[in-house]
Amino acid sequence: MIVDYRYHIASLVAVFLALGIGIVVGSAVLGNEAIAERQKQMADKLEIQLEDLRQKNEAVQARANSLEIDNNIQKQFEKQVLPPLVAGKLAGKRLAIVEANGYGFRDDLVNTLSMAGATVQSVTTILDGFDLTGRKDRLIGDLGLENTNDNDMVKHLATETARGILTGEKQVLLNTLAQAELLKLSGDYGVPVDGIIFIGGSQDQALVKTELVDYPMMDYFLQQKLPIYGVEETDVSFSYMKDYQKKRVSTVDNVETVPGQLALVMCIAGKPGHYGVKSTAKELMPPLDQTGGGGAGQGNQGVGGNSGVQ
Template identity: 25%
Template structure:
């Protein structure tokens, strides 16, 4: 049993410690602690002011660089697509500011946007797979005789999948010209366009008014539907799989470029670049949320039209800038790396 003297000694020790602390804090240590705290506050204030100045300088420099890029971009882009007709297709949600920036650069390049459409969720959704199969089956006979730009055979065969059939239908709807009047759309193009609208696969923002010379597929960087929706679905015919097939089919029939934001694993641009076959036929542009990427888009379309396929962006292995339209040397001339196509 602990007696009263033990408690007394403990209490005395506590009070002695408090007394010593009060004496030292009010005496010899008072000045040292105060000076130390004052020095720390002054140091933090100086660091804050320095960081604020550095931020202001960085923002000023970034603004000046942006002005330079925009000015240089106008010289690079101006006239690069003069007289060319471009169809723009939003394959998923693209922000208004990004899309307008790309459209402004196409206009600066001298291109005429002859159609602007958006794919609906029915194009990629697992829930609409039966609808797509039905529509594609009905279109097969119409598309049997399609030949690619490389003249190596029919694009559509008996083994063609639903995404290939739908991709071919959209491409023909946007690019097929009347045999008697190259400036007018063919009857087949109008019919296919009507069917795609009728079955809710596309939404029209600007109705096609002339056959396009090239197709621009714009992506906002979506990675596809939720896993819950696609876990029992065929990844090749839904989500990003359906969009990569669209890109490949479109590129077989006409100059086609895929453009999206800085790449993330699983988005459309990175999926095209990861496909060893598509990367040889489909041009991609990343970073279109920035003015630099927007400037590259019309240059990439022009390069694709002249036969140069490459992957443009600032990611490792990508080419920074397309070659001048019609210039010899392809992507090597633009990048100076001699490595050819980036992946």
Template identity: 25%
Template sequence: MIDFRYHVVSLVAVFIALAVGIALGAGPLREGLSSTLESEVSQLREERTVLREQVDAADARAAAREQAFGRVSTRVLEGTLSGVSVGVVTLPGADRNTIDELEDRLSTAGADLALSVDVSDDWADTEPDEARTEALDSVRELVRVPEPREGAATEVGTALAAVLAGADQPGDLGAWRRAATILEDEGLVDLTWHDATSDSFTDRRPPDTLVVVSGGLDAAAVEEPAGEEALATRLDLVDGLAELDVPTVVAGQGTEKAPQEGEDHLDPLVGAVRDDRGLAQQVSTVDNLEHVTGQVATAMALAWALDGRAGHYGLGRLADASLPQVPPVRTVSVGVPVPDPTGDDGQDGSGQTQDEGTDAGDAGGQADGEGADGEEAAGEGGTGDAGADGTQEDGALGDLLPDPAATTSS
């Protein structure tokens, strides 16, 4: 049994040990212990300074490389999307500054930014809503809405896909515009047209190709029911665009940040597209949109998507490469203008039509005198002296003139 004497002895032992420690620390061990600690602290400070300098130097080199790549990319991108109308779909949580930089790259490539679509935060809400249900029913009457993926709680994703694809119901041309207004009035999307005018009309056709910019979801979020439903709705949108044969690139960000052990910075939508073998063969993805290489890759991937080629680019899982191959420059076909003739005699060669050229040939033959060889008369009548200005050699060969409806590439 523990008695009072035991407690006394224990306390005495503790105080003796404390006294011995103080004596040693203030005496023979003081000098060595203090110098050792000071040396270690000094060494740690030096190492921290060196590491900080290395990080600063690495950041400076990375910034210089990014700037150089940005300048070179201008030459690489020029003309690769000439004459192509592009729509940018911004999903909830996407970074606006990154999107502005992406749009600059698309403009550099020659694209026409036709439409910006900002998707609302609650578009993936699965709670029963009578007004939304009626709106989607109205949209379905106007456009051909693909079936949602298995297990989808709502068809808002495929409805938006049908609108952006311009999938009008047969016999109802332009119905997709009215369907877009319905979605906008319901508060599901906000559409901004960047009007491109041609002569006297405003061009508001469906975009030739689309960039879907993801954001606001991470690996942890999609483990929750709300995040899982949001991802399913986003995937429905992409799947619907693929089913309607719209050239599409899905772009996310996050992989430029070095992951810690067990972390995955790959955007969930990008990862879901890559994991779906069938969808991955139809839709391209980019996983590092926050960096200039990702923005350039997105523009280049769009150019290849127009030719039916899909690829996956960036630094994340299942990426094919950091960048696609350089796409060819795209030419734009324009009509050849045919000026009106300046007079009834057709003497202005630049304004001659086929019939006028033939008349000029006949007149030239008569002016050369009777008895002249018919072949010689025809030849003289079709020369530049007769006013043809070198554009036709014989009135009888008027069918060799360029067709006014012909096109040329610029």
């Protein structure tokens, strides 16, 4: 943590000015040399403290500059080593992304998957946590839904959305939800995929609806024997990792970083587990000295079984 001494320096300068005025006034009015000498001694001490603070501030600033340089070097290094580390790891893999956090993800994630040889077939964004407020009656009419309670309807819509991502048979439903601003659709739907990436984590607790939205979708994908990879960024206020791990899927909790993206690629390539920097992670990333090769169908098996990760 960088300490800012500017406030202390400003305070000392103010004290200097007050002392200076005191010396002048005291000498003129009282003519008391003892008072003037005492004030001078205090001013000298304060000057020493001010100089000490200046030196400490310079040292802290120099340290901050050094850390910034080191950080930039590390980022450059990571960007240079990532492409050869992931190259060909996911050749031919077709993936779908479900964005459950509602606020987006960084383009470099898709770039990393592409560098590894994978194709992102579709990106489906859940908006407002499928909040039915002001939309329920319209959806019932447009989609011919039963007038059930909100939670049951949200679970149904989540399951049907997952079905539409895989089969393409629910295009009307997907388009209707998009028009109602409950979904954002991008890419090709109904195209076979080898795995699903769920992007979770939230800055708004009101949008945390893993049991209502994420779980029904995950259950459908798991029934289709598709591996799921749950990811989020490091600085989310509300983590989904613990909830995702209840479904025995692989997780990466720092996916905005190069180590996190490398861990995700290795997960998909056949090294399932829980990776990242949070308490829910078991390791930062999979060992680099082991060959992957497991294929898409092994993604969830390893998490609950062979790897021993719970």
